[in-house]
Amino acid sequence: MGRSPSFVKGVKKGPWTTEEDQKLVAYIEQNGHGSWRALPLKAGLQRCGKSCRLRWTNYLRPDIKRGKFSLQEEQTIIQLHALLGNRWSAIATHLPKRTDNEIKNYWNTHLKKRLTKMGIDPITHKSRTAGNTNLSHMTQWETARLEAEARLVHGPRRVSNFYQRIHHGVAPVSNKSLVSSLSPPQPPYLDMLKAWQGISLYKLSNVTELAQCMPIVNPVENVEPLSLNEITTEDPTSNWKNSKVLFNAPETLKDEGNQNMVEMSNTIYEDGYLTDALTLTNCLRNDGGGGGENRDCDFEEETSYWSNILDKLGNNSSFSSVF
DNA sequence: AAGAACATCAACCGCTCCAAA
DNA sequence: CTTTGGAGCGGTTGATGTTCT
Numbered sequence: 290m291g292r293s294p295s296f297v298k299g300v301k302k303g304p305w306t307t308e309e310d311q312k313l314v315a316y317i318e319q320n321g322h323g324s325w326r327a328l329p330l331k332a333g334l335q336r337c338g339k340s341c342r343l344r345w346t347n348y349l350r351p352d353i354k355r356g357k358f359s360l361q362e363e364q365t366i367i368q369l370h371a372l373l374g375n376r377w378s379a380i381a382t383h384l385p386k387r388t389d390n391e392i393k394n395y396w397n398t399h400l401k402k403r404l405t406k407m408g409i410d411p412i413t414h415k416s417r418t419a420g421n422t423n424l425s426h427m428t429q430w431e432t433a434r435l436e437a438e439a440r441l442v443h444g445p446r447r448v449s450n451f452y453q454r455i456h457h458g459v460a461p462v463s464n465k466s467l468v469s470s471l472s473p474p475q476p477p478y479l480d481m482l483k484a485w486q487g488i489s490l491y492k493l494s495n496v497t498e499l500a501q502c503m504p505i506v507n508p509v510e511n512v513e514p515l516s517l518n519e520i521t522t523e524d525p526t527s528n529w530k531n532s533k534v535l536f537n538a539p540e541t542l543k544d545e546g547n548q549n550m551v552e553m554s555n556t557i558y559e560d561g562y563l564t565d566a567l568t569l570t571n572c573l574r575n576d577g578g579g580g581g582e583n584r585d586c587d588f589e590e591e592t593s594y595w596s597n598i599l600d601k602l603g604n605n606s607s608f609s610s611v612f
Numbered sequence: 613a614a615g616a617a618c619a620t621c622a623a624c625c626g627c628t629c630c631a632a633a
Numbered sequence: 634c635t636t637t638g639g640a641g642c643g644g645t646t647g648a649t650g651t652t653c654t
Binding site for chain 2: 646652
Binding site: 302303304305339340343344347348390391394395397398399 | 619620621622623624625
C-alpha cells in the first residue's frame with residue numbers, strides 16, 4: 290500500500306521503511322519532536338518535516354489504537370459527523386487513540402457506504418426518501434433510523450441516543466449551515482438539536498468547541514433509572530455540572546402529526562460536565578415548560594422560547610464556565 | 613487459474629489558521 | 634496592521650490486498 294518512492298531535491302517520499310520508522314521513533318523518544326521542520330536533519334532522515342509529523346501522528350505514536358472499530362466507536366463517529374460534518378480532527382478528539390486520518394478513512398470506506406445503503410444521506414444524515422412524498426415523511430425517516438440501528442447495533446445497547454434524536458433534524462456541516470438551519474420552521478422536538486445550534490452560535494466561537502462539550506462520555510453501567518421529572522433545580526446548570534447520574538428516563542415523543550409514537554430511551558452518563566443535549570434542554574425547561582414534555586408551538590413561539598433560553602445562558606456565569 | 617473490479621488505507625498535496633516578528 | 638513561516642486539516646491519490654467473474 291501507499292505510494293511508490295520518489296526523490297525530489299533529496300527528500301524521499303512514499304512508504305516508510307522500518308529503518309526510517311526506527312530512526313524517527315528513537316529521535317522523538319529521546320528529544321521530543323520540537324520543530325518538525327528541523328527534525329529530519331537532526332534525526333538523520335531524508336524526509337520533509339511534514340512527512341515525519343504525519344508518520345508520527347498517524348502511525349508511530351505509542352498511544353494509537355489500531356484495528357477494527359468497535360460498535361460504540363462507529364456510533365460515536367456517526368453522531369459526531371451528524372453534528373460536525375467532515376471535521377475529522379474534532380471528531381478524533383472524542384475517540385481516544387484514534388487518529389483523524391483513520392477515522393476519515395473508516396468513514397469513507399465503511400460508514401458512508403453503509404448509511405447510503407440504508408437510504409440515509411451521509412452528508413445531511415437525513416433520509417433520502419423523506420422529501421419525496423407528502424405521506425408521513427417522518428414515518429419513513431423513523432423507519433430508516435430503525436433500520437440503521439438494527440444494523441448498527443448487534444449487542445446490548447448502552448450508548449448515547451443522541452444519534453436517534455439528531456436524525457430528526459438538520460445535520461449541520463459547517464458554521465454557515467448552522468446559521469441557515471435555524472431559519473426554517475421545524476418540528477417542535479428538534480429543540481434538542483436547536484439547543485446545541487443556539488449555543489454554538491451565541492456562546493462558542495467555533496464548532497470545535499461545541500464538539501468538546503458533546504455528550505460523548507463514558508456510560509455508567511447498572512445504575513437504576515431516574516425519572517426525568519426528578520431533575521429539578523433552580524439552577525439547572527449546577528444540576529448537570531455536579532450530578533453524576535443525570536437521567537435514564539424512557540421518553541415518548543410524538544411526531545409532528547401526532548400519529549406516530551417514537552420511543553426514545555435516554556442513557557445514563559457519568560461526568561462532571563454537560564452530558565446530554567436533552568438533559569440540557571429539559572433542565573432549562575424546568576422554569577415552567579416541564580421536563581421533556583411535548584410542545585406543539587409555531588416557529589415564532591419557538592424563536593421566543595429560545596431567545597429566553599439564550600438570554601438565560603448569557604446571564605449565567607456557571608453555565609459559561611462549562612464552555 | 614487468471615484477469616478485472618473493487619476495497620483499503622498510508623501518504624501526499626494544497627490550503628487555512630495562527631502566532632511571532 | 635502586515636508579513637511570514639510552521640503546524641495542522643481535509644481531500645485525494647495510488648499501490649496493494651481482496652473478491653468477483
